[in-house]
Amino acid sequence: MPAWLDLEVAVAAHKVVNQLCAVKTGENLLVTVDSAGSFRIAEQIARAGEMAGAKVMLAWHSTPVGVGKVGEKYLPDALHAAIPETDVWIEVNHQWLGYSTPYENALVPPRRVRYLCLDGLNEERIVRLIGKIDLAAQDAFQSEVVELTKQAREMRITTPAGTNVSFENDPDRPVISELWCHTPGAHFLLGQIAWAPIEESINGPIAFDGSFYGGEPADFPRLSEPVTFHVQKGVCEDITGGEQARLVRWWMKSLNDPNMYHEAHICYGFNPGARPSGICVEDERIWGVTEWGFGHQGIQFQAGGKPAVSHLDGICLNSSVWQDGVQVLDEGRVVHPQLVDLAPRLGK
């Protein structure tokens, strides 16, 4: 008996296996899903892997009580052993295994494992965020945005909620485009382009008006009013707004780590299927948002950030962006001449 979205989920699973991960005949494919994740998605990916001729193992396991090393002691030993021993690892977990010891054994540094993180997606989301996407058009669009961003030095971003921040890019730092999982290393859901600006060049207010994710008790999937970070030389000096801003201030103070106030990265969100949903992985990919991270800075940015006890992400909706004085986005709409013809191919 077919279940809701069976055909659409199967299409998305085939895209994940054959296109995003380019699984080849004879390769080893590991799919992990915890008991709080979507087993249907994992099962469909396993089936697609089998059809592609891969040697497939789906590991369905106890849900750890936290993310990364916090959850490690709750993971079965067989899972620890299994993760580093595969060609492709697709994670469909609810509780992310990222930054756990088996994750690090597999991916730091990347040697063999091509890892694609699809955490937090339910059936409806994987259809919108992967299944319905024209991957060739998405690749063309993201590649162009990456090139433009790599070449730009002086950046400015504003939003109707009050963001007005300027900063400088370092031409030697990578601009990470999340789409394909074709090389060993960690890869994430398509539609995000991220980099770390020169930290001390960042100045101005950043007004989060979409959602804010710091982990409990600082997860605010629906901000009732903007939370504004006032940034000077890459460091947040003040947090203003309403009740949620007050809670964020209190939470940041409770962490007792001055490095938590340091800006870590910025991202564009460009997944044409993403909409405000209350989960970070989707919200930060809403078309035309910018997203800022503060606190711990991942090594993939090859930047000058500091280690911190945690990390937070905030979403700025309807961003306007200028690169070296040329406008790229106008309140979330693509206006750059090299992009305006590509966005409509994605329905944008």
Next chain:
Amino acid sequence: MPTTLDLEIGVAAYKVARDLTALKSGESLLITIDSMGYWRLAEETAKAAEALGAKVMVAYHTTPPGYGKVGDPYLPDSLKAAIPETDVWVEYNNQWLLYSTPWEKALTDPERVRYLFLGGLNEEQFVRCVGKVNLDLQREFQNILVDLTRNGRKMRIINSAGTDVSFENVPGRPVTNEGWALEPGAHFLMGQIGWAPLEESINGTIAFDGSFSGGGEADLGILAAPVLFHIENGVCKEISGGSEAGFLRGWFARLGDPFMYHAAHVCYGFNPGAKLSGLCTEDERVWGSTEWGFGYQGPFFKAKGINAISHVDGICLDSSVWIDGQQIMEAGRLTHPKLADLAATMGKQ
């Protein structure tokens, strides 16, 4: 929405986790199941183990094209790495991982892994052969029979199909008592007691009238007519019977391995839920049967270690057994007083 046997499978799975493997809170449990296995068994066992506080992983994987090392090249690397790294491993595979390389890594000189083989069972067989069995009675029954056998030297088995075979036991060789995976090592579905007699002492006729399992084309399932192995000094010298016997003569000849004719072990079948089904795992546990293996001899028998290319198993139904002249079974019914009482309590007399 409940489906067929949901509650019964839940009970059987809970018995596997709590009683047969004695999972403790904080232990790691690995459940393997290939795509031809019965997923509900794996899922329900995982749920029961989670309720007991174990750290659970179900490895659902590509079905290899054969048993043991034949399947090695087709197993995902993650599975090979996972198998030795667990406290308890329950196998529900259709194509068994038993005797594969990761199995050997986990279970040769076992120090950690408690392995319970439940390969091939479907939902209904799982309920009959595990869920509905009174474990206390079963254990008491098996323990008595193991002690009798271990202490016996001269054995004779007959059945109505023509079996009449005598042999001698070797003191010191183990008599395996299957059902519980309470210590590191390989353990199997309950209701089987197996051992390797002194090989060259085995003489007479073994008439398989239940089923015959040799893997691949030699998996004959339930037999249409008895297949007789004529044994001299532990070696099958002739195979007689109907068309199935004729096929087996050719099949053995094609294998071209003289060790395939060597008797490797004998077993009693005493699972009160087992029925003749064509599945070797179940058939060799049919109450009152005896089962003979020829060819490769597993290391856990601590016997001669016959190193043959493959292994076959055949079932002799409704066996009569004598140990040192004392009859313990008559046509599949227990005649030993204590065993007969227990069998009656278990509904099998």
